[in-house]
Structure formats: C-alpha cells, structure tokens
Amino acid sequence: xxxxxxxxxxxxxxxxxxxxxxxxxxxxxxxxxxxxxxxxxxxxxxxxxxxxxxxxxxxxxxxxxxxxxxxxxxxxxxxxxxxxxxxxxxxxxxxxxxxxxxxxxxxxxxxxxxxxxxxxxxxxxxxxxxxxxxxxxxxxxxxxxxxxxxxxxxxxxxxxxxxxxxxxxxxxxxxxxxxxxxxxxxxxxxxxxxxxxxxxxxxxxxxxxxxxxxxxxxxxxxxxxxxxxxxxxxxxxxxxxxxxxxxxxxxxxxxxxxxxxxxxxxxxxxxxxxxxxxxx
Numbered sequence: 001x002x003x004x005x006x007x008x009x010x011x012x013x014x015x016x017x018x019x020x021x022x023x024x025x026x027x028x029x030x031x032x033x034x035x036x037x038x039x040x041x042x043x044x045x046x047x048x049x050x051x052x053x054x055x056x057x058x059x060x061x062x063x064x065x066x067x068x069x070x071x072x073x074x075x076x077x078x079x080x081x082x083x084x085x086x087x088x089x090x091x092x093x094x095x096x097x098x099x100x101x102x103x104x105x106x107x108x109x110x111x112x113x114x115x116x117x118x119x120x121x122x123x124x125x126x127x128x129x130x131x132x133x134x135x136x137x138x139x140x141x142x143x144x145x146x147x148x149x150x151x152x153x154x155x156x157x158x159x160x161x162x163x164x165x166x167x168x169x170x171x172x173x174x175x176x177x178x179x180x181x182x183x184x185x186x187x188x189x190x191x192x193x194x195x196x197x198x199x200x201x202x203x204x205x206x207x208x209x210x211x212x213x214x215x216x217x218x219x220x221x222x223x224x225x226x227x228x229x230x231x232x233x234x235x236x237x238x239x240x241x242x243x244x245x246x247x248x249x250x251x252x253x254x255x256x257x258x259x260x261x262x263x264x265x266x267x268x269x270x271x272x273x274x275x276x277x278x279x280x
C-alpha cells in the first residue's frame with residue numbers, strides 16, 4: 001500500500017504512544033506518507049513549529065511542518081517518532097514490516113570477478129569518501145517532499161535489496177532500481193534539487209548525485225554523459241544525463257537510488273506505478 005497511511009501509523013501506535021494531550025499536537029494533527037517497511041522513505045506533516053526526533057536523532061522540520069526520515073534494507077523494525085510543541089509531547093512507536101529479498105547463490109566464479117584488484121583499492125576508498133560527503137549534505141531545499149517522476153524509460157532489470165553470493169561469499173546487496181535502455185537514452189531529474197556530485201567512480205561509473213533537501217538525495221549511476229555540473233540547480237523532469245554502461249556493469253542501464261543521508265532506500269516504494277513506461 002502506497003500513499004497516505006495515517007491509519008497504518010495509528011494502528012501501529014495504539015499499543016503505547018504517550019502524549020500530554022494538547023489541542024495543537026495530537027494523533028489527529030499528524031499525517032504520514034510512505035510504507036512502514038524496510039527501505040522506505042517516510043514523510044510526515046506536523047503542526048508548524050513542532051520539534052521532532054526519529055529515535056534519538058533530531059530532525060529538521062520545514063517552516064510549514066514537514067519532515068522526512070527513512071530506514072535501510074536490514075534495519076530493525078521497532079522505531080519511534082517523538083514530537084514536541086510548546087512544551088507538549090507526543091511519542092509514537094512505529095512498527096515497520098520486514099521484507100524478503102531476492103538472493104542468488106552462484107558457485108565457480110573466477111576470483112577476479114568477485115573482488116577488485118589491489119591496485120584500485122585507493123581509488124575505491126576515495127570514491128566512497130566523495131559519495132558519503134555528497135550524501136551528508138544538509139540543506140533546507142523543499143524538494144524532498146515532491147512526488148518523484150521516473151528518471152528514465154525502459155525495462156526494470158534489477159530491484160532493491162537483491163543480493164548475490166559468489167563462491168559462498170556474500171556481495172553487497174543491490175540498493176537501487178535498475179532501468180535498462182540503449183546507451184545515450186535520456187536520464188531526467190526525478191525531483192528538483194542541486195547537483196552535489198558528478199564524478200567517474202570505479203564501481204558506478206559516471207555518477208550524479210542531486211540534493212533535494214532535508215537529507216534526501218538522488219543517485220544516478222552508470223551514465224554515459226553528464227548534461228549538468230556540480231552546483232547546478234535542476235528542475236524535476238529536466239534532462240541531466242545520458243544512460244550508459246560505465247563502471248562495473250554487464251550492460252547499459254540506469255541504477256537509480258534514493259538516499260536519506262547515509263541510508264539507501266527503495267525508489268520503487270515512492271512510485272505509484274510498478275514500472276516506467278517503455279517509451280516516452
């Protein structure tokens with residue numbers, strides 16, 4: 001179930017939420033958008049002026065009372081949202097649902113395809129630092145609360161959470177959504193934002209990161225060309241890149257990722273359609 005899920009939040013919370021009941025801060029004053037499941041980005045609307053904490057982390061709240069948070073692929077299922085307004089408090093326990101992921105076990109793979117060579121380890125560490133820094137960006141851009149549009153058109157060939165085990169060694173799980181298409185196919189900004197990274201990285205090839213505000217960012221990977229640069233503001237639906245096959249891939253596609261700071265989330269959970277159209 002997608003969309004507004006205040007009823008789901010309420011049903012998950014009746015067992016133990018606590019509040020110093022106030023006219024301005026109550027369960028009826030909260031609206032939640034997103035699925036309470038692993039890998040989900042959750043958006044919440046609260047009364048303006050409310051302070052908020054997700055677990056122990058204080059959240060930035062927009063002037064009109066919007067906030068956002070997310071949990072990763074293998075995150076625990078029990079969390080809480082704590083709100084405070086003019087001395088009154090509301091604590092809502094959140095129970096998320098566990099997910100099952102596609103796990104493939106493959107034996108007899110040559111070692112050179114399992115682990116990168118030693119001479120590229122320094123580059124991989126540098127790449128990780130660049131990506132981590134871009135995803136740590138904190139701004140009050142309001143675009144984190146937009147409904148995304150599909151960044152590319154094509155066939156879904158990889159889903160969030162899937163994982164391969166080569167020769168008994170688990171590889172990192174796939175934490176994005178793969179959309180296949182010919183090299184040069186257009187790639188669009190799924191939400192408005194500011195470009196914070198445009199680099200050629202070892203694993204993900206030509207990689208673009210767009211900041212949407214409040215810790216939410218988009219990553220677009222394996223590109224063939226950039227049409228924007230770091231610091232550019234891009235509008236939702238704007239052409240920002242061309243699809244490619246750069247980095248460690250087996251064919252041309254776009255790997256689209258949604259992040260909340262360092263948490264990698266599932267873009268598919270934000271989309272009302274199961275898959276993008278094959279043609280624009």
